[in-house]
Amino acid sequence: xxxxxxxxxxxxxxxxxxxxxxxxxxxxxxxxxxxxxxxxxxxxxxxxxxxxxxxxxxxxxxxxxxxxxxxxxxxxxxxxxxxxxxxxxxxxxxxxxxxxxxxxxxxxxxxxxxxxxxxxxxxxxxxxx
Numbered sequence: 001x002x003x004x005x006x007x008x009x010x011x012x013x014x015x016x017x018x019x020x021x022x023x024x025x026x027x028x029x030x031x032x033x034x035x036x037x038x039x040x041x042x043x044x045x046x047x048x049x050x051x052x053x054x055x056x057x058x059x060x061x062x063x064x065x066x067x068x069x070x071x072x073x074x075x076x077x078x079x080x081x082x083x084x085x086x087x088x089x090x091x092x093x094x095x096x097x098x099x100x101x102x103x104x105x106x107x108x109x110x111x112x113x114x115x116x117x118x119x120x121x122x123x124x125x126x127x128x129x
Contacts, residue, residue: 018057020050020064027077031088031111038081045120046073047108048092051128052101064099072096085109089125097127104128 025048028041048069057063072095082088089109096105110122 015054015056017054018052018063020052020066020069022046022048022066022069022073025070025073027074029077029088030081031083031085033083043112044077044085044088045110045112045122046092047106048073048096049106050096050102051104053103055101064101069096085111085121086123086125089123093125093127097129102129 025046027044027046029044030040031037031042031044050064050069052063055062073092076082076088076091076095082091086109089107092109093105093107096102096107104127106124106126108122108124110120112120114121
């Protein structure tokens with residue numbers, strides 16, 4: 001006996017959203033609260049996730065330049081000393097939100113070697129319009 005398969009009604013797909021990602025970007029930054037952390041560069045690993053919403057992407061100008069996102073992180077890392085990685089994450093997130101196409105942003109910053117026997121210590125911050 002053969003089973004009768006009833007086709008599902010045709011449903012037009014709709015975009016739920018688009019996220020642009022920069023993962024595991026490695027930078028060296030003058031960062032840290034303690035005296036021994038001042039005056040030297042330390043490694044950071046940064047993830048940035050940007051939500052552009054459901055708008056269609058037809059042209060390059062409809063999306064974000066990955067290099068531009070990386071430049072924000074690199075410029076911040078090359079700048080003056082920052083005491084906390086939380087501050088680094090927040091400044092990165094707010095710089096990304098300066099682009100009006102970005103509806104929300106999530107930034108994770110990890111500091112490898114900050115805690116003995118741990119892969120990294122870090123933080124994650126999220127902002128939305």
